[in-house]
Amino acid sequence: MLLALLLCYAGFTALCLSMHRHYSDLLGHKLTPGRRLALKAVGWLSLGLSLWAGVAARGWDIGLVEWFAVLMASAVTLVFMLPYTPRLALVLAATGLLISPVVAVRQLLV
């Protein structure tokens, strides 16, 4: 579940940042169209990969259930962290994204 969680959280963060209001609130400057597209792509790709990660680990029945659970948990965590600790929220996303290849390899090997 960990890989799916990291990817979901990072994906949602990217999608959040791809919105003008949130981008300027969190990062200061204005969102350029190029960045917007890139963030949307990263966001959706990350969510898609997280679905793959969830199902690959545990099959289509329990894997799908776990993915939805992780999807909701990461969304709630992000949205309720953002107004209180925005920097931490972003750092977690970045960290999660960075360590996800390591977690992926570990998951594939086990």
Add this chain to the structure above:
Amino acid sequence: MKEGFRQAMAWLHTWIGLLFGWLLFAIFLTGTMSYFDAEISHWSQPEIPLRPLDSGASVELAQGYLQQHANAASRWFIGLPDERAPALSVMWQNPGKPGERGTFVRKLLDPQTGAEVQARKSLGGEFFYRFHFQLQMPYPWGRWLSTAAAMVMFVALISGIIIHKKIFKEFFTFRPRKGQRSWLDGHNALGVLILPFHLMITYSSLVIFMSMVMPVSILTSYGKDTQAFFNDLFPAANAAKAAGSPATLAPLRPMLAVAGEQWQGGRVGRLVVNNPGDANASVSFYRHGGDRVVHTPGTGLLFNGVTGELESESALHAAPLVIAGSFYGLHMGHFAGPLLRWLYFLCGIGGTAMIGTGLVMWLKKRSLKHAQTGVLPFELKLVQVLNIASMSGLMIAVASFFWANRLLSTGFAERSGWEVNVFFISWGVTLLHALVRPGRSAWREQLGLGSLLFVGIPVINALTSDYGLTVSIPQGDWAMAGVDLTSLAVGVFLGWAALKTFVGVGLPAIAVGQTKRVKPIAGKPAPTAHEVH
């Protein structure tokens, strides 16, 4: 016309949300707790020892016990212990008079000795589980009411989605410390971000009782032979009737081994012995709920009770039946391991909070007019009283149940009934309290009391039993410790909420945060439902 539609949906959402919100809050809260029903039961009956699991030995002991105590019964039920529920449960149904359902007797046995456990009588987690769909009402009225509430919840969810115009734009939006706006943001966030769970839990609760609430098609398709429908759905339960001639029941343990082989490592959850001691005895083995998502309680392995041979396996492969079984299984969450179970619990808390925030908002918006006088008209005062009693009052009742469990003498025979009485009496008292106290004070006092009671649960546990945190954590009894620690966390949360009533999401904050009320100017369309909020 579109504006009219949204407005109509807003009207519908707000009114059914209010009228059924109090009931739904209680259903959601107790239902959420039910995900840890086994752990709560373990906390409530700590005397039941945790033994290493040995299903073969357990089944043998259960057979011995039942043969001794229930040899005239029409059916035996054996529930094997697992990692969440340590006791070996046996139940039997006495033969009923013609036309009547026979009475059930239930006992918990020690899986190691086969003797009845000497544990304090308590319903434990079972109380909250049954309450959430039976509502302490006589059969079948509670189920009808809770299923009706589920249908209302379904309408409320869909109407809520319809009126949330900025569902994508405000997907990540939560603005605290802005009064009314924050409550709405919170309500929306809890609704949208946990929507898959809310839709699943609501729709699945309709599916679970669908044969009861929507039976017409059974009658039109099966005519008088409605039993045939249930046989189709629950093939394993369709056992032959008693022959009337006695025959010894074969040993169950070897049958268990065969069942385990058939399911290639799958676990047996429970057994039902039909007509024990009769020539037509049969034994049904049902798979443990934790093995897969789809929950089909009517399928299993059927053994001949006299010869011990495997006769048939029933399984449901048809898509609609698997879909219905999936809804049932997703609702119950039997398959969930510890982490997923916690996520289920948190989603349930989110749903409960979504309902709670809705109830609070409903009143806050309408009491603005009366802020100057501070006196609410009768109908708003009624809503306020019901809000307080159904939310903070219910929390106090829940905590009181746990307090009663530890304070009532362990030997007291009617204690399980009295734990339930304490629950309802304390809930009633909170209603009276909310009636006589002014709103803000009632909230503060009940949240404060709730906080003390919940924080006190681990304390009272440690003081009155040998299973406090200082014992359960080193022993690794995480079910016991979990209930204590969760109670502590709930107590802290309620304490924080009580303090908030002092600081007050009060008048200035509401005035500042409130969205402007736009009066329709001639020619201009009326404000959308969303903006009016």
Add this chain to the structure above:
Amino acid sequence: MVCPLGKKRVVRSKVGAPSASYRLAVISRVLAAIFAGYLLAALTSICAAQWLPMPRAEAVVTGMMLSFLAYLVAVLWCFACRTAWQAWVGLLLPSALLGAGFAVGRWLL
């Protein structure tokens, strides 16, 4: 307070409370939603059980699961439509059609 339930004009008394006709209309819609809605849902389940090309048990189960969706739509309709009469007609007419369809399937085919 915003007046819901479509463009139906609400006659307000001097005090500002909704009129008797408004209250009656609301009650009518509620009753339509609860009872006519149930009727429509039940007929949906009956027709599905009869017409779906699957074994009996499966068709019945599918019908029951679909009926809740029908009930949902029925309830939404009762409050979205313009008048309380439309609420009733909008549910009873399809119910009659479904009932007729069922009767044809049952006793004529």
